[in-house]
Amino acid sequence: MTSKSLNRGLNIVKEAFDLRRLEREYLGKLDWEVQENANMYRSFGSFIDFLLDKSIKRTEVISQILPPGPVEMHFKGDIHIHKLPYSLWIPYCIGWSxxxxxxxxxxxxxxxxxxxxxxxxxxxxxxxxxxxxxxxxxxxxxxxxxxxxxxxxxxxxxxxxxxxxxxxxxxxxxxxxxxxxxxxxxxxxxxxxxxxxxxxxxxxxxxxxxxxxxxxxxxxxxxxxxxxxxxxxxxxxxxxxxxxxxxxxxxxxxxxxxxxxxxxxxxxxxxxxxxxxxxxxxxxxxxxxxxxxxxxxxxxxxxxxxxxxxxxxxxxxxxxxxxxxxxxxxxxxxxxxxxxDATGSIGVVTINLPRLSVLSKGEWNVFEELLSEKVSAAREVLLRWRERYEKSLKEGFMPITLQYLGTLSNHFNTVGVVGLPEAAANFMREPKLWAEGSFKSMLEAAAIMKRMIRCIRERVEEFEEMDGFLYNIEEVPAESTAYRLARMDYSLFKEDVKRGDVFIPSHNGVPFYSNNIVPYYADVSIPDRVRIEGDVQQEFTGGVMMHLFLAERPDPKALKNLVYRIATNSKVVYFSITPTISVCRSCGWNAIGVYDRCPKCGSEAVDVWSRIVGYYKPIRMWNIGRLADFRTRKTYTI
Structure with a gap:
């Protein structure tokens, strides 16, 4: 090792373990990742988690364990390797018997x-x-x-x-x-x-x-x-x-x-x-x-x-x-x-579809080639993960799982996607599709989205034959991923976005990507949303979700009729009804809708609760990207 490379290595270590800087970033919330997850609370335990994240989640460290090529893609924003750094040792989700x-x-x-x-x-x-x-x-x-x-x-x-x-x-x-x-x-x-x-x-x-x-x-x-x-x-x-x-x-x-x-x-x-x-x-x-x-x-x-x-x-x-x-x-x-025993997913590697759409410039052959490369990279990570998790199981890292599950053979390797509607809009070269486009254009976008997912599905089915493991495709919740990738893409395509040639949704300058099929910022009727969502959801093999965000409390009977119509007259697999709830922290008053001040006691200590991606949390706990998403959501009255 040369003295130059040694000094570079020492500088990297020093930067990674600059405790005073990391402490300032955490206490002052100077880094958006301090609150990347709405299920986190300010505490010493959360601080230690932040230190671990910043110390390990680095190219030169992660590449010691995961394949260097996909790791580089992750840090460049082509893909997202989920749940780092814990996913270096333990798997993702499980349904217990x-x-x-x-x-x-x-x-x-x-x-x-x-x-x-x-x-x-x-x-x-x-x-x-x-x-x-x-x-x-x-x-x-x-x-x-x-x-x-x-x-x-x-x-x-x-x-x-x-x-x-x-x-x-x-x-x-x-x-x-x-x-x-x-x-x-x-x-x-x-x-x-x-x-x-x-x-x-x-x-x-x-x-x-x-x-x-x-x-x-x-x-x-x-x-x-x-x-x-x-x-x-x-x-x-x-x-x-x-x-x-x-x-x-x-x-x-x-x-x-x-x-x-x-x-x-x-x-x-x-x-x-x-x-x-x-x-x-x-x-x-x-x-x-x-x-x-x-x-x-x-x-x-x-x-x-x-x-x-x-x-x-x-x-x-x-x-x-x-x-x-x-x-x-x-x-x-x-x-x-x-x-x-039960099943689940060992982990998820997500493909940044909007970036591929922009780079392909509407040429399907180019898009397919780029997509194939990224899906293959995801496979490399998933196979390495599986190998390591089997070792974790054997070496005693997972004593409860070993006893109550015993094997990961029934678990899926999951390839995720994010930004599907933005990918379709950019592929069609119609940046205003979801704001001003006709329903016919949206149906064309749905056909493109289906083709994209079908392309991934064909690749992972090949992997199943080659590897002997189960694969599936999920539209990921992307609580922090949607902001991280959109932020990186905005930096990469900044001039194109300013000219209006590339579409990345944003609110007050904060970019984000969608984690669904019909974006929640699109002013689309419930029947049209349900039709498109149901059509595209059928292409997934892992998981999707359609939320209907409500502005006020509906009549329960009217809501029952709506749920019945969606269930019996559409292809939607999985959906939620999500009223926005305001709760006063001073007196306990609560109601459906967004309130800045409590009408009962006058306090401004009012929390607005909604689903950040898949679970209810006060929006004050959301990361900056998800807050931008919330501010642009279209709500319905039933």
Whole structure:
């Protein structure tokens, strides 16, 4: 090593560990990444997380572990490698087999807990399981059919409604405490099944680690639990603020009780909640086989029907709880619960589509060549990640995952996209498409978006054959990615943007990219938005999301009719109803809409809550790019 290169290396190390500078940046919020994630709170733990991020997330450091070519692309803004630096060691998101947790109890390296026998114990074990596993995954954790699996405990514990509500409220508070790395709340998701999956009702109910009849034997208790859950989601915390976690997914299908004939008050509670809080994401069972489509987090959905072809033989022939029927039949009947263990995504590498569109200048052959190069780079990272995560599992970095999952064979390699509508506009050379374009032009853009996603899908299907691993494509939430990449592209194409030749959306000079199909800054009617979104969503294999942002509280009956029409008359797979909520921190007053001052007590300490990407947080906690996105959103009145 020459003295020149040695000095350069020492300067890099000195810059990376300039603690006084990093401390000033954190305390003064001089770096936008101090608040890149709205799930972060100012604290010593968050500061340590910031130090780690700034010390490791550097080209010369990351290249020691990940392939140098893709790493260079990341720091240039061609792609985005998610969840650095933690993703160097641990994977992204996981859907746990709740049946397995109930069978095993909570076994940790420190203490061993037998399988839960009471309702309170069952929820306590689940909450603590989430806390423990959050140390081993960078993103979301999920359990499905929470209502059905908990219902037997409601009956065996002989709980009254008030007692049930107290225990469930305790769970909500505990899951929202910032207890994971970086002083964040664990990112948790639950799915409620009600009585929609008939085959699931024939599965074993588990109490105390033993089978106690069938889940369908406890349907009344499950529906009671659903009622109480929706009550709590609607009420919020003691100040009237919405609970951020656990994120809730519900399913609408042909068996959904739209008129309350089976569910009674529950149906009314669901749509009251959607009109006041918008707590639940809606998975559309009319256009998907929801029994084999599992909601992983705020938008990632996993089609477990693909897993049958890749499951190792030993997993398909396990004895005991999971070997009571033909594997293929069980897979079709109940999706994720047919699997010996759960699935998810090992990680995501996102392609900066708008940049490729600008560079291709509307030439598809050029675009396809650039896209192929970036998708291949994503593959390199995903394969290296998988190799390292298998090592982390083997070397004891993930003791909970090793025991309750055991393998990453059922996890997908995920390629993400961001800025899809901006990519289409720039490819068409129509920078004003989403502001002034005709609906016909927007349909042309939809066709281009579909072609882009189809191109990626064809490539990753080739990778599946070559690598022997599952791949999928996700429209990523891009909480910080959308700003980071737009900011870099604005710097790269600044003169073109000023001339109006290149389109990068912005507000007050702050650029951002969209994380959806029809951008939320586009003044498009609900029917037109639904039509385009549904058409393009069908091309994805990982996850998408359509939000409908509301300006005021709708009539619950009118909202129910809208949800029904979307579910039955469109191809939209996954969507949310998102009212904007204002909450006074002084007196607790809250209402739908944006308020700067509390009309009750006059205080200006009013928080405006909305979904930043997939979860509710006050906009004062959002990063600068997402705030720009919020200021440009078009809202609807129903």
């Amino acid at each position: 709740y049946a397995k947790i109930l069978l095993k109890g909570l076994n940790t390296p420190a203490v061993i807990s037998k399988p839960a026998k009471s309702f309170q114990e069952a929820f306590s074990q689940l909450v603590n399981f989430f806390f423990l596993a959050a140390q081993e995954w960078t993103g979301a954790q999920a359990v499905s059919a929470l209502d059905l699996f908990q219902a037997p405990f409601v009956k065996s514990s002989k709980l009254k409604r008030a007692q049930l509500k107290d225990i469930l409220r305790m769970m909500f508070f505990e899951l929202n405490y910032p207890s994971r790395m970086g002083f964040q709340s664990p990112f948790t998701n639950i799915t409620l099944m009600m009585d929609l999956n008939r085959s699931l009702l024939e599965e074993a109910a588990i109490v105390g680690g033993k089978v106690k009849g069938l889940l369908g034997d406890y349907l009344d208790e499950a529906l009671l639990l659903d009622e109480v859950l929706f009550e709590i989601y609607t009420e919020g915390d003691d100040r009237g603020q919405p609970f951020t976690f656990p994120i809730l997914t519900m399913i609408v299908s042909k068996n959904f009780d739209w008129n309350g004939r089976r569910w009674g008050e529950l149906t009314e509670l669901i749509f009251r909640n959607l009109s006041e809080r918008g707590s639940a994401y809606i998975l559309n069972g009319y256009v998907t086989n929801f029994e084999s489509l599992y909601a992983m987090c705020c938008r990632l959905t996993i089609d477990v029907s693909k897993l049958k072809e890749t499951l190792p033989i030993e997993l398909q022939t396990l004895k005991g709880f999971y070997q009571t029927e033909d594997f293929g039949k069980r897979l079709r009947c109940r999706g994720i619960w047919a699997l010996p």
